[in-house]
Amino acid sequence: MSNYTKRSKSELAQRVAQDIFDGAYVNLGIGMPTQVANYIPAGREVILHSENGILGMGPAPAEGQEDYDLTNAGKQPVTLLPGGCFFHHADSFAMMRGGHLDISVLGAFQVSATGDLANWSTGEAGAIPAVGGAMDLAVGAKQTWVMMDLLTKAGESKVVQACTYPLTGLACVKRIYTDLCTLECTPQGLRLIDTVPGLTHVELERILGLPIQQ
DSSP states (O other): OOOOOOOOHHHHHHHHHHTSOTTOEEEEOSSGGGGGGGGOOTTOOOEEEETTTEEEEOSOOOTTOOOTTSBOTTSOBOOEEEEEEEOOHHHHHHHHHTTOOSEEEEOOSEEETTOOEEOSOOSOTTOOSSOTTHHHHHHHSSEEEEEEOSBOTTSOBSEESSOOSOOSBSSOEEEEEESSEEEEEETTEEEEEEEOTTOOHHHHHHHHTSOEEO
16 A cells, blocks of 8 residues: 655645756746746745746736736736746747756656657647647757656556657656656666655656666
8 A cells, every 4th residue: 555645736836946946047838837936935036937928927916916918828827026028929939949948847748768758749639739839948948847747647657768649859858847756867767856755766666667766
């Protein structure tokens, strides 16, 4: 019987935020990564970028204070910190493609042990029709981190030996933050950074079906 508890969505967002260094320029991808904005540690300056043309994005607004003319790339209302600005979509992509972002935090359907990323299509009918800006973020940032649940609803690991879904980028993921563990992707495979309390190394390897360096 398992004696560990998964990280909640908010705990996972806090775990990611904890590792973002002071002064970093960071893009938070659509979906789960947007929650990281709410957990930047006090006193740490992190400049958040949004693909649709925002720099200096703040946390989600208080209920009733939403401005739907100020939204992130996922169309969620956000706030703008003092000194923040917004600009043309093309300028935003120039920042992404020009290596000006220190970190991009993205969701994923699959990540390989060596850091290949698949996060835009599962091939199912009605899926997102194109890769969009994900490929620019995946390879344009100095570091790409993935934030996701470790297992699918069917109980299969999203961290795999080789991706079977259409790829977004090759060997671009540096770290994988999940509800059970944090992993580093290296050319030699996975390296363990941490696990939730009570989850053993042996059990994690069994869940993934992959070897993990310590």
